[in-house]
Amino acid sequence: MxxxxxxxxxxxxxxxxxxxxxxxxxxxxxxxxxxxxxxxxxxxxxxxxxxxxxxxxxxxxxxxxxxxxxxxxxxxxxxxxxxxxxxxxxxxxxxxxxxxxxxxxxxxxxxxxxxPLKDVLVHCLQCLPELEALVMVECAYNRGETDPDFLRRLLPGARNGRARAVLDLVERGSDSLLETVARVLFRRHGFDVRTQVYLEGIGYVDFLINGCLIVEIDGVGFHLNKPQFKKDIRRNNVGAATGYRVLRYLYEDVLHRPDEMLEQIRLALATPPRTSC
Known part of the structure; x- marks a missing residue:
């Protein structure tokens, strides 16, 4: 070498x-x-x-x-x-x-x-806005590289209260930062949110809201992956055919137009299904 x-x-x-x-x-x-x-x-x-x-x-x-x-x-x-x-x-x-x-x-x-990673995560919790710190910590947690309780012990005292509050939001299961951000937004707006739910005939969906609305979050490479694109269209069709409503959102919707996304979800939940075609 x-x-x-x-x-x-x-x-x-x-x-x-x-x-x-x-x-x-x-x-x-x-x-x-x-x-x-x-x-x-x-x-x-x-x-x-x-x-x-x-x-x-x-x-x-x-x-x-x-x-x-x-x-x-x-x-x-x-x-x-x-x-x-x-x-x-x-x-x-x-x-x-x-x-x-x-x-x-x-x-x-x-x-x-x-x-070291533990110090990097402690600094991000002390420094960054809530969601920016959360996605970094949750990424490491999902890979088994850290644990919220371990990080909490590294953040004692009143001055670290905001950092510990971010750790209270950490969960397993998100496949991307978009799912993490969306989950927090949905729950804070009062929706009943279940993540990574398995539905018969459909498979796992990103979110099931209020038991009736499927919400899928698509990353920046969504349209470039043709096999996945075709699979998701079929999943949407199965969901609609079995009585679920389905909404899909992109990177820009979650990070740059969250209010519009949340309003569409509220409208979908509030609007009764059509009884005839």
Whole structure:
């Protein structure tokens, strides 16, 4: 393995100490720099041209990537990308650009420069709006990587009351962040919501509302998956033929037009079925 290969597996950037611990000699590192395969970013830091900019910034500031900026590293759901890096440091010398989080201990040994998942989730619960924090935590919980009770113990005291309230919303079963957001919206608007319900002849549906209305949530790739598209049309037809009403919503409806979506559901529940055709 070459130094460039090692950096590729670490987000494109690492300290000299990391390269040396990986077994590379100074001669090998210097040769990679002279050959243009890697760049010497600053004293003791080496990177690839395409290195993750948040990782570079973290090494520059003796900090670590955390909160929503670490979501990509852990493949967590996010509603929107951060407009600036979220960095954690044990010192108070972070400049005005990054959004600063506090952490105790030495982060200089981290490779890549990302906090452990538990710290990332604690920071997102303390920092982000409710639904943005919820989808990150619920993604990790559904994969068995964390537990709300464990996170709750890391968030003591009155100042963490809002963060613990988000944990009260966490459930298993959502297949996407859209289902998580929709579930919270539906329940807060007084609907009787059951999730991932199996209906004979139809299969599992995302939501069954008030026992009679099927609501399905389709992600951004819905229309590109032709086999799934055909399957869902057949499921809709079976549902309608067996007496259920069926509504389908897209990414834009859940995240950008929730009031319109909720009003349509209210109308569907309030309107009696036609008695003749």
């Amino acid at each position: 070459l130094p460039a290969d090692f950096l590729t597996g670490q987000g494109g950037v690492a300290r000299l100490a990391h390269l040396r611990r990986a077994g590379f000699t100074r001669a090998q590192i210097d040769h990679a720099v002279d050959s243009g395969l890697i760049l010497k970013h600053r004293h003791g830091v080496y990177r690839l041209p395409q290195a993750d900019p948040d990782f570079i910034r973290a090494y520059e500031l003796n900090a670590a990537v955390t909160c929503v900026s670490a979501a990509g590293h852990y493949a967590l759901w996010t509603i929107r990308a951060p407009d600036r890096p979220h960095l954690a440091a044990s010192h108070r010398r972070l400049p005005a650009g990054p959004l600063a989080h506090r952490i105790s201990g030495n982060v200089s040994t981290l490779l890549p420069p990302v906090l």
